[in-house]
Amino acid sequence: MANGRRPARRAVAGLLLALLCPRPSAADAMADVLKEGKLRWGADQEGGGPYVFPRDDDPGVVTGFEVDLAARLGEYLKVRPEFTQAQWDKLPDMLRTSKVDVVINGYELTPERAETMEPTVPYYVYALQLMARKDDAAIASWEDLKKPRNGEKLRIGVLTGSAAEAYTTAFCGDLCVAVPYDGNTDSMREVETRKLHATVQDTPIASFYAPRFPQLKAVGDPVERGYYVMYVRKGEAALLRAVNEAIILMGRNGDLERVYRRYGIWDAQQAELASIGESGRFFGYANAVAAKVEKNVMPEEETVQSGARKRGWAVVAEYGSMLVKSAGLTVVLSFLSFPLAVLLGLLIAVGRLYGPGWVRVPLAGYVEFLRGTPLMLQLYFVFFFLPEVGIVIPAFWTGVLGLAINYSAYESEIYRAGLQAIPGGQMEAALSLGMSRTLALRRIVVPQAFRIVIPPVVNDFIALFKDTSVCSVVTLVELTKRFSVLSMSTQATIEMMAMTALLYLAMSYPMSLAAQRVEKKLGLEARA
Amino acid sequence: MITVKDLVKRHGANEILRGISLEVKRGDVDAVIGPSGGGKSTFLRCVNGLEPFQGGKVRVGDLVLTPKTSPRADAKLLEGVRRKVGFVFQQFNLFPHLTVLENLIEAPTQVLRKPREEAVEQAKKLLDRVGLMSRVDARPRDLSGGQQQRVAIARALVMQPEAILFDEPTSALDPVMAGEVLSLMADLARDGQTMIVVTHSMSFARSVATNVHVFAGGLDVESGPPEKVFGNPVHETTRAFLKQAA
Numbered sequence: 001m002a003n004g005r006r007p008a009r010r011a012v013a014g015l016l017l018a019l020l021c022p023r024p025s026a027a028d029a030m031a032d033v034l035k036e037g038k039l040r041w042g043a044d045q046e047g048g049g050p051y052v053f054p055r056d057d058d059p060g061v062v063t064g065f066e067v068d069l070a071a072r073l074g075e076y077l078k079v080r081p082e083f084t085q086a087q088w089d090k091l092p093d094m095l096r097t098s099k100v101d102v103v104i105n106g107y108e109l110t111p112e113r114a115e116t117m118e119p120t121v122p123y124y125v126y127a128l129q130l131m132a133r134k135d136d137a138a139i140a141s142w143e144d145l146k147k148p149r150n151g152e153k154l155r156i157g158v159l160t161g162s163a164a165e166a167y168t169t170a171f172c173g174d175l176c177v178a179v180p181y182d183g184n185t186d187s188m189r190e191v192e193t194r195k196l197h198a199t200v201q202d203t204p205i206a207s208f209y210a211p212r213f214p215q216l217k218a219v220g221d222p223v224e225r226g227y228y229v230m231y232v233r234k235g236e237a238a239l240l241r242a243v244n245e246a247i248i249l250m251g252r253n254g255d256l257e258r259v260y261r262r263y264g265i266w267d268a269q270q271a272e273l274a275s276i277g278e279s280g281r282f283f284g285y286a287n288a289v290a291a292k293v294e295k296n297v298m299p300e301e302e303t304v305q306s307g308a309r310k311r312g313w314a315v316v317a318e319y320g321s322m323l324v325k326s327a328g329l330t331v332v333l334s335f336l337s338f339p340l341a342v343l344l345g346l347l348i349a350v351g352r353l354y355g356p357g358w359v360r361v362p363l364a365g366y367v368e369f370l371r372g373t374p375l376m377l378q379l380y381f382v383f384f385f386l387p388e389v390g391i392v393i394p395a396f397w398t399g400v401l402g403l404a405i406n407y408s409a410y411e412s413e414i415y416r417a418g419l420q421a422i423p424g425g426q427m428e429a430a431l432s433l434g435m436s437r438t439l440a441l442r443r444i445v446v447p448q449a450f451r452i453v454i455p456p457v458v459n460d461f462i463a464l465f466k467d468t469s470v471c472s473v474v475t476l477v478e479l480t481k482r483f484s485v486l487s488m489s490t491q492a493t494i495e496m497m498a499m500t501a502l503l504y505l506a507m508s509y510p511m512s513l514a515a516q517r518v519e520k521k522l523g524l525e526a527r528a
Numbered sequence: 529m530i531t532v533k534d535l536v537k538r539h540g541a542n543e544i545l546r547g548i549s550l551e552v553k554r555g556d557v558d559a560v561i562g563p564s565g566g567g568k569s570t571f572l573r574c575v576n577g578l579e580p581f582q583g584g585k586v587r588v589g590d591l592v593l594t595p596k597t598s599p600r601a602d603a604k605l606l607e608g609v610r611r612k613v614g615f616v617f618q619q620f621n622l623f624p625h626l627t628v629l630e631n632l633i634e635a636p637t638q639v640l641r642k643p644r645e646e647a648v649e650q651a652k653k654l655l656d657r658v659g660l661m662s663r664v665d666a667r668p669r670d671l672s673g674g675q676q677q678r679v680a681i682a683r684a685l686v687m688q689p690e691a692i693l694f695d696e697p698t699s700a701l702d703p704v705m706a707g708e709v710l711s712l713m714a715d716l717a718r719d720g721q722t723m724i725v726v727t728h729s730m731s732f733a734r735s736v737a738t739n740v741h742v743f744a745g746g747l748d749v750e751s752g753p754p755e756k757v758f759g760n761p762v763h764e765t766t767r768a769f770l771k772q773a774a
Binding site for chain 2: 356423425426428429430431432433434435436437439443444447448451522
């Protein structure tokens with residue numbers, strides 16, 4: 001579907017998976033869902049329209065055809081659907097670690113995914129749509145892509161790692177170039193501005209965003225049909241059957257058609273949904289056909305359209321408060337994790353300098369390991385793999401602890417340098433007054449080292465401040481993630497970017513100033 | 529009060545102390561003189577356990593340091609020794625992040641757990657005695673070298689040690705400031721303070737010390753009352769050193 005998939009990350013994740021051999025969960029998710037009275041469904045609102053995206057009038061709430069599907073699904077199962085935000089490529093991990101019960105986010109049916117997750121009946125038939133500029137008569141079919149223009153190969157924008165990229169790359173061969181983009185609609189904009197010749201999109205995106213890009217036309221018929229399915233955890237037979245029943249009933253009752261028409265993504269291909277359901281190949285079909293069919297009991301709803309692209313500072317006025325709110329999470333994460341990092345770092349540095357040998361070696365290992373591996377992987381590990389051994393830490397505390405532990409390695413090295421800069425005579429003078437080593441460190445050496453390390457420590461605080469953005473990997477929507485979500489849904493990227501940068505700066509600059517004052521006050525005293 | 533027996537200190541193959549024995553009685557002032565590299569400072573640092581040693585033993589009151597004394601495992605023993613013997617360094621080693629007064633009350637409040645008011649009162653008395661009452665709230669960096677060393681002496685005194693070890697206390701000072709410090713030390717000696725003083729000041733050793741020890745090549749080559757060591761040196765090394773020092 002419509003989201004940035006990063007092959008490198010997936011490769012690393014796959015490696016971790018292979019190393020750790022996660023066991024499938026044995027619990028009965030359906031029983032839990034009924035007991036809790038809620039169905040937690042996972043999706044990434046950064047994916048954009050028409051799947052799951054922030055509402056125009058209330059960006060704190062998500063909308064989209066999958067939100068509507070989840071709502072109907074909840075009605076069929078008689079439970080409350082609960083949206084759970086997660087990074088798109090991490091959704092399988094969310095499922096595996098029972099952080100969600102079902103994934104509904106434009107996940108295609110593929111043999112690889114079916115091996116690790118349980119796919120449901122398809123709820124949408126998508127295909128790939130070729131799009132080009134209306135005034136570009138030279139592109140009237142797929143074959144036209146293979147004709148170079150002015151000696152140059154044509155450039156076709158696709159979503160990184162998507163089915164569209166795979167198909168286009170294979171189709172082009174040596175004759176045209178597939179240019180990967182991370183964003184959903186980035187390449188549509190690039191075609192409009194003539195930086196690309198054409199783009200290939202999943203049909204829901206092409207249909208939904210057509211009004212926003214009036215200069216584009218659909219070229220030829222959609223190709224490479226595929227299916228969006230929901231996924232539940234492997235082995236969850238009861239939940240799988242219940243969801244299958246619900247999807248089949250949604251098709252028979254006309255719910256699917258109504259939802260898709262609402263978003264302007266109903267097309268002829270969807271007729272196939274019925275025949276797939278009716279063919280009875282799917283688990284839960286028997287129950288579904290036995291159920292009473294109530295056609296057209298839902299009230300008609302207004303259509304949701306992408307609308308024109310929003311521009312200008314009005315966008316900032318409208319969405320600014322959302323960004324500010326998310327900046328709050330950034331602040332809380334930083335201010336909780338950094339003091340912890342400093343304290344841990346200090347203990348590590350003292351242990352490495354003054355501790356016995358059996359403490360020094362493991363501490364050196366700790367520092368090297370944490371410095372030498374990416375924060376993103378560490379968070380990923382804590383959030384998605386510790387649950388395998390029964391350690392479940394909520395997302396927020398995973399973020400706080402992950403940042404604290406990662407930064408403690410850096411802080412410890414700063415402190416080590418600071419402690420080593422204090423002349424040995426200070427420790428000796430303290431000892432000769434009858435102080436214990438611990439007391440001498442606490443009262444004499446560390447306070448002096450602290451004054452020396454203020455500038456690098458503040459430097460790290462500001463770095464950590466911005467590194468909180470990595471926490472989006474564990475489902476936290478902090479400032480950077482909110483920026484991505486909003487810029488994707490509004491297309492006002494520049495305005496959002498300026499606002500986001502301004503917010504970061506407005507938060508970090510006062511810290512620099514405060515640090516300078518502290519430094520001035522304490523730094524002078526340190527000089528003997 | 530302090531008894532040292534056959535003290536041996538090595539750095540690898542390098543023998544710094546080669547069997548030093550001496551005894552300091554309560555109220556004695558023992559001056560240690562001799563050429564550079566003779567092991568004078570190392571000897572002093574062994575006495576209060578700042579340096580481990582490889583042979584012999586050091587007895588301070590009823591506490592005994594041996595080559596087996598470990599800085600970690602025997603921390604309590606070492607702290608006990610250091611509460612009995614104060615130490616004054618050549619480089620003063622005042623705590624730069626604390627004021628003069630705070631330098632003095634740090635150990636009494638943190639180590640002896642004295643109430644702050646009591647520690648402050650005692651510290652002020654001592655500052656008065658060393659002539660620095662007016663600099664109570666100064667930072668060490670704002671003091672002259674001689675003033676810093678007098679604060680350092682007061683800092684040692686505030687712990688009411690049974691003995692004080694001075695490691696070349698005037699070597700980093702110009703003659704005027706050295707004079708201030710030496711006269712303070714002579715003052716303390718008159719009041720019966722037990723001291724071991726490593727010094728290059730022959731006049732101090734001559735006029736204040738009870739006993740003088742000449743260290744050379746890791747040995748106490750000659751010792752005795754100052755009139756004997758200075759007036760009638762027996763050992764060749766002593767003669768050569770005194771001649772050079774004069």
